[in-house]
Amino acid sequence: MNYALEIEHLSKQYGSFRLDDVSLAVPGGTIMGLIGENGAGKSTTIKCILNLIRRDSGTIRVLGMDNLREERAVKEQIGVVLDECTFHETLRACEVGKILSRIYRRWDSACFEDYLRKFGLPRDKTIKEYSKGMKMKLSIASALSARPRLLILDEATGGLDPVVRDEILDEFLAFIQEETHAILISSHITSDLEKVADYVTYLHKGKVAVQGAKDELLDTYGRLVCARSDLAAVDPALLAGKRVSQFGCEALIKDRRAFCRRYPQLTVDPVTLEEIMLFTVKGDASCAD
Numbered sequence: 001m002n003y004a005l006e007i008e009h010l011s012k013q014y015g016s017f018r019l020d021d022v023s024l025a026v027p028g029g030t031i032m033g034l035i036g037e038n039g040a041g042k043s044t045t046i047k048c049i050l051n052l053i054r055r056d057s058g059t060i061r062v063l064g065m066d067n068l069r070e071e072r073a074v075k076e077q078i079g080v081v082l083d084e085c086t087f088h089e090t091l092r093a094c095e096v097g098k099i100l101s102r103i104y105r106r107w108d109s110a111c112f113e114d115y116l117r118k119f120g121l122p123r124d125k126t127i128k129e130y131s132k133g134m135k136m137k138l139s140i141a142s143a144l145s146a147r148p149r150l151l152i153l154d155e156a157t158g159g160l161d162p163v164v165r166d167e168i169l170d171e172f173l174a175f176i177q178e179e180t181h182a183i184l185i186s187s188h189i190t191s192d193l194e195k196v197a198d199y200v201t202y203l204h205k206g207k208v209a210v211q212g213a214k215d216e217l218l219d220t221y222g223r224l225v226c227a228r229s230d231l232a233a234v235d236p237a238l239l240a241g242k243r244v245s246q247f248g249c250e251a252l253i254k255d256r257r258a259f260c261r262r263y264p265q266l267t268v269d270p271v272t273l274e275e276i277m278l279f280t281v282k283g284d285a286s287c288a289d
């Protein structure tokens with residue numbers, strides 16, 4: 001398989017935090033969603049890909065190129081959108097286009113103008129006159145007009161209204177129609193990732209907690225709501241987490257089909273990515289019932 005991004009055994013120590021042995025691979029033509037609680041290590045992973053910080057160990061390849069040894073060639077292939085617009089507030093969109101055309105070898109001015117029109121971004125307004133959503137759309141238009149093959153977004157859709165987010169998600173889906181294109185997107189808005197991601201990596205406390213094809217994860221995991229006595233009788237090896245409260249018991253089931261064969265009297269519901277995350281974060285704490 002041709003991978004747009006391959007990370008193997010990435011580790012980085014930051015004081016008491018450790019990004020620990022993270023591996024992930026994003027095939028061409030796909031979107032990988034990177035999820036995890038605040039401080040889980042998502043931005044640290046992205047900074048390592050971009051060589052903004054030094055890793056302790058591990059390898060990172062972008063379109064088959066080592067991101068340390070072939071740093072310049074790799075940078076030309078990556079478009080980045082961070083959670084804040086990085087352009088100077090006094091610039092106008094048309095000036096941003098001119099500046100970037102001198103920086104990026106593969107800059108496509110016609111494509112940039114198209115995005116300005118499509119996203120409803122006035123060319124002659126200064127960025128300080130733009131709303132938050134407009135600034136984010138300008139950042140995305142700029143990243144895409146540099147004709148990257150790998151687009152990396154770090155919390156770039158947070159703070160946008162659902163209509164703007166939907167419009168942007170559609171652009172991402174259009175971008176990956178090209179087989180050599182791929183996207184790594186970190187987001188707290190798991191419903192967005194449920195819409196567009198092909199693969200999901202869930203980081204928890206610096207480690208990969210759950211990883212796989214999104215449809216497969218959603219199809220395999222399940223949520224059991226039952227009485228305390230029912231949960232006590234279930235084989236703990238089948239559970240990925242549980243929450244016991246005064247109102248009842250819930251458990252995250254690793255393989256809902258296997259579970260239903262063994263316990264046909266118990267009902268297992270489908271889960272969302274958010275529930276998988278919540279069980280992993282909060283489930284640990286309430287397991288000792």
Ligand SMILES: Nc1ncnc2c1ncn2[C@@H]1O[C@H](COP(=O)(O)OP(=O)(O)OP(=O)(O)O)[C@@H](O)[C@H]1O
Pocket residue numbers: 014015017036037038039040041042043044045
């Ligand atoms: N420059 C730094 N120096 C020391 N520690 C850092 C530095 N940058 C990040 N960290 C620590 O690394 C850990 C992971 O941070 P990171 O920004 O990667 O998390 P995140 O998953 O992106 O979180 P969020 O969703 O809040 O953006 C945190 O504990 C953070 O305090």
